[in-house]
Amino acid sequence: MNETVLVTGGTGFVAGHCIVALLERGYAVRTTVRSAARAEAVRTSVSTTVDPGDRLSFAVADLTSDEGWSDAVAGCDHVLHVASPLGADAPKDPDALIAPARDGALRVLRAATEAGVGRVVMTSACAAASPPLAGPDSTSDETRWTDLTDPSLTAYRKSKAVSEQAVWDFMAGYEGPTTLTTVLPGAVFGPVLNPGNRGSVQVIERLLGGMPGTPRIGFEVVDVRDLADVHIRAMVAPEAAGQRFIAAGEFLWMSDIARELRAGLGAAARKVPTRTLPDWTVRLTARLDPGVRALAPYLGHKHLHTSAKAEQVLGWKARPAAETVIDCARSLLAPRVVG
Numbered sequence: 001m002n003e004t005v006l007v008t009g010g011t012g013f014v015a016g017h018c019i020v021a022l023l024e025r026g027y028a029v030r031t032t033v034r035s036a037a038r039a040e041a042v043r044t045s046v047s048t049t050v051d052p053g054d055r056l057s058f059a060v061a062d063l064t065s066d067e068g069w070s071d072a073v074a075g076c077d078h079v080l081h082v083a084s085p086l087g088a089d090a091p092k093d094p095d096a097l098i099a100p101a102r103d104g105a106l107r108v109l110r111a112a113t114e115a116g117v118g119r120v121v122m123t124s125a126c127a128a129a130s131p132p133l134a135g136p137d138s139t140s141d142e143t144r145w146t147d148l149t150d151p152s153l154t155a156y157r158k159s160k161a162v163s164e165q166a167v168w169d170f171m172a173g174y175e176g177p178t179t180l181t182t183v184l185p186g187a188v189f190g191p192v193l194n195p196g197n198r199g200s201v202q203v204i205e206r207l208l209g210g211m212p213g214t215p216r217i218g219f220e221v222v223d224v225r226d227l228a229d230v231h232i233r234a235m236v237a238p239e240a241a242g243q244r245f246i247a248a249g250e251f252l253w254m255s256d257i258a259r260e261l262r263a264g265l266g267a268a269a270r271k272v273p274t275r276t277l278p279d280w281t282v283r284l285t286a287r288l289d290p291g292v293r294a295l296a297p298y299l300g301h302k303h304l305h306t307s308a309k310a311e312q313v314l315g316w317k318a319r320p321a322a323e324t325v326i327d328c329a330r331s332l333l334a335p336r337v338v339g
């Protein structure tokens with residue numbers, strides 16, 4: 001394999017698994033880090049799964065700056081843009097999260113199109129293809145676009161929808177060899193490679209740590225390893241050009257996740273809660289806990305997304321959610337992560 005793929009945000013949870021999957025398939029990988037000092041940590045975490053040898057290299061680039069992106073994409077055949085600026089889900093100014101996510105995506109896409117890479121695959125989210133939370137339970141596909149005027153949108157959900165719309169708008173006025181595909185995952189769980197960046201895995205971490213109970217919140221679980229796989233399938237499939245693909249697995253309430261943890265981990269799950277919290281308790285806690293505040297709007301809602309298109313076009317399939325949450329928990333309990 002002589003092709004080189006740029007993966008943005010190498011220290012990230014999803015990026016790390018994309019790097020591993022690409023290396024396992026024989027690709028050379030270049031990944032971006034915000035400072036050169038972070039490179040060794042990425043190499044170390046990737047090395048726990050695959051020997052990168054001399055096929056892993058680094059470029060310093062930040063989504064909030066134009067500097068470094070032309071060098072990052074130079075000589076690359078494809079780009080997996082999986083990075084997104086970090087920030088609280090409910091900042092006082094939502095644009096503090098939305099603008100960097102949108103502008104960062106456009107920086108990567110401009111650099112990629114100027115370099116003439118073959119395919120850019122960007123990680124969006126099911127949040128970009130969802131109905132208003134206040135509506136009845138539903139099932140959405142890739143033809144749905146989130147209503148940006150919906151007042152229930154959190155800053156995170158809006159940032160994903162705005163960013164994806166921005167890159168498709170850019171491509172509508174672009175004429176050149178580069179093609180774009182977007183992948184819209186559900187809640188991403190699975191084994192942690194880098195203890196410093198856990199993303200949505202913090203939900204599992206909280207359950208293992210002994211929450212007082214589980215709120216009536218559910219997730220369409222997708223394994224990070226399967227998410228890396230669908231990115232690569234979308235990168236190489238000619239028919240994926242110009243397409244959106246939802247990558248969502250089984251829906252589990254947090255009480256279901258807790259039950260799977262207790263069944264799969266035995267004594268290691270002794271702190272996992274066994275009762276469900278009443279909604280009023282969650283809403284009260286949300287006033288003081290930003291993490292709970294971000295989840296409170298989802299109480300009791302079951303808005304699903306279908307991955308039928310990814311299954312039919314790309315031959316992709318999500319693994320059982322129980323396997324994902326157990327593997328995720330075991331990685332969190334491993335000494336190298338806990339320490």
